[in-house]
Amino acid sequence: MALTVLYFARLRETLGVAREEIAPAHDLSSVAGLLDHLRSRGGAWQAALAPSQPFRVAVNQDMADALTALRDGDEVALFPPVTGG
Amino acid sequence: MALTVLYFARLRETLGVAREEIAPAHDLSSVAGLLDHLRSRGGAWQAALAPSQPFRVAVNQDMADALTALRDGDEVALFPPVTGG
């Protein structure tokens, strides 16, 4: 399984990465699985993506949540609550 | 007692007058009195100013109603419901 993960705004700055390709050993069936995988990196990852943090998730450019299913090739974006307008 | 009475839009056309100065023999204490006075002219006046008609009244350029008091020199306007905007 391969996923593209994008980070925006403060989250991009905190984690120091804008985009990465992930190919986890085990399939991640949902956004929750991906988040666990990223949190397992520890440090800033564990802190910034803690369940108490107000970040948002989009899968293939649609707003998503922890239960949203993931498939090979999906583009997942993680970002803070939006502040446009 | 002298009053200026103005007529607008369809009411002006129906009654054939845009403005008149009225000096009734008896004082008209309120808009209701003025309307009775005008209705007493009969014909189009009685019809157009019948209580069932949806006309509006302003006294000295403020929206008014039948109970609004009248004083010497007042400007009273009679007109259909407004349709601006």
Added chain:
Amino acid sequence: MTVRVQEADFDLSSEIAALRQGRPDIGAIAAFIGLVRDMNAGEAVAGLTLEHYPAMTQKALEAIVAQAKQQWKIDAVRVIHRVGRLRPSDQIVLVAVASSHRGEAFQACEFIMDYLKTQAPFWKQEQTPAGTRWVEARASDTLAAERWKKT
């Protein structure tokens, strides 16, 4: 507060620029633009004559804006209403309201339009193929204005 009743057309960009002039603290503007439609009540409209009660119009509009200012936190308001002869697609009215709060700008703008529709002394006469006719006031406009009294 700027309230104008005029025959001349107006330019939206210029009016909004004037509303904001010298107010870099303004973040939200809600606006309404009313236009002459080419159809009304099932008939083609070739043109419109807007009559008003000159001595009262400005006063009535200012009173409506003053009421809005009492009810909502407003930074600036601009109301322009045209009179005289208009043609389809012409601009009739502009109401623009600036506020720090988006919701208040929207509410005040809609309130001013609803009251303008029922309280400001303007009357429309339409030119149609069947002749000239006065536009009838709509019950929906009265309801729209009355709904503000409940809050």
Added chain:
Amino acid sequence: MTVRVQEADFDLSSEIAALRQGRPDIGAIAAFIGLVRDMNAGEAVAGLTLEHYPAMTQKALEAIVAQAKQQWKIDAVRVIHRVGRLRPSDQIVLVAVASSHRGEAFQACEFIMDYLKTQAPFWKQEQTPAGTRWVEARASDTLAAERWKKT
């Protein structure tokens, strides 16, 4: 429906003219204009950088407009949102909605703004005397968006 995300400024009169183009049946337009304020959260703002998620932004805005079209009778919609570097008093966003019914134009316009504020992937970073900071999302914007679900 026209949805645009761009760095360039826009002209209000031209955009409203384009919205109405070839539609002489349009009688009512409600619009919202968002501007960069020179102050925010008590601090002077020298400028703003608007970041977005390019692949998603257009799609998210179009989805919001589509939702509005399902809920209200709308004749035309125009949404323009700027990205990149902006300065105080610059225009950020325009939402304009045309409808035969004034109330529906206002509601749809406010709905689109409320959803844009909470669903469209834009992030503001402010330059202040104390340095650069990301603008915090406001609870009031979430409440504003959620209120539409009750009706």
